């Protein structure tokens with residue numbers, strides 16, 4: 001924006017409590033979801049805080065959130081805000097690709113999650129859940145977060161890389177994936193290329209994973225007529241505008257990116273759903289009646305019948321309202337942006353908090369109460385667990401289908417009970433993705 005155009009604009013109000021050198025980093029580190037709520041309560045729609053020198057403007061409320069989601073990438077860049085992901089996804093992949101190639105890669109990723117593939121995924125997930133539950137017996141106790149982390153890793157591998165890879169999934173694969181995950185600790189958002197053992201392990205894991213995936217790609221190219229019905233097939237058949245296919249590096253990057261987007265978001269939500277089912281017996285009875293009616297009518301769990309479970313869906317939506325896995329979404333300001341007479345200058349970061357938005361009492365009265373029949377807000381931009389605008393979650397339908405499939409299979413067979421006092425099940429915000437704190441123990445008993 002020209003100087004004349006910006007002359008009359010205000011600066012965003014600054015959040016109190018800044019400390020020399022570190023800004024608000026310490027308070028942010030204690031509980032960033034609560035810190036962001038304080039920023040909003042103190043300053044309103046726009047609140048500027050300081051993350052060790054990186055000025056960040058929190059945008060709160062439906063209008064500001066709509067502006068955040070709808071502003072073009074060329075002004076508010078997602079890629080620039082998520083550079084920590086580049087060594088994990090790979091060079092030239094998504095956040096490191098030139099805009100045109102990034103667009104094509106994202107489109108191919110979306111294609112892999114479209115309805116035609118979803119039918120195959122639904123039966124894969126149903127099978128995985130059945131195999132998992134087969135070992136449960138009549139009653140028992142387990143950590144549901146650990147269980148769901150494993151289950152959703154199995155389903156993700158199966159849907160992304162195919163049955164062959166899934167059933168041969170080695171400890172090596174799990175440890176590579178773990179090393180990639182560890183490469184995303186907070187320090188990576190300061191500089192992901194520092195000389196650090198965790199980053200060396202991350203880079204080695206990325207290279208080895210590419211070797212493994214290149215092996216499958218080569219095998220598949222030699223068996224051209226086989227249909228696999230998984231995401232890898234879609235990634236391998238996608239092309240750029242000039243007709244060229246994605247390289248093995250790019251295909252590997254898309255596999256990793258999809259896995260990262262979908263794995264912990266799904267496992268954390270599944271674990272919270274199990275806890276909320278155990279904590280809210282009345283709502284659970286209603287959902288159970290709906291699921292039982294589906295089976296009583298001779299229904300089986302398919303992509304279509306899962307759609308006929310609106311109460312179960314409402315239950316999961318309410319879980320996602322109270323415990324949104326991606327609390328903080330960010331963009332880097334590339335060109336000055338004006339919002340309601342305030343100037344947000346290039347070089348700053350803008351952020352929104354799904355957690356804070358879902359606790360806005362104008363739209364969600366008694367926000368900490370789990371209410372299955374809560375009225376939906378009259379705006380699209382207050383309830384945003386899957387984000388919004390052009391970068392809205394590409395796996396939204398997949399995630400809901402998977403969660404419904406899991407609980408429609410579990411609920412009629414087992415009842416759940418908390419092992420620890422209800423108030424001890426709290427959000428853990430120590431990693432990028434919100435999840436229930438450990439241990440997340442539940443007791444289960446076969447229904448009579």
Ligand code: HEM
Nearest residue numbers: 261262265266269326329385386387391392393394395399
């Ligand atoms: C409960 C589960 C999930 C939640 C709450 C969730 C949430 C989100 C959110 C908030 C965004 C937007 C990020 C931003 O604007 O910066 C996003 C993007 C994305 N999600 Fe999800 N997600 C979930 C599951 C999944 C799954 C299962 C997959 C894939 C299998 C997936 C794939 C993606 C992809 C590819 C994007 C990027 C879309 C783009 O840039 O165009 N997500 N997700």
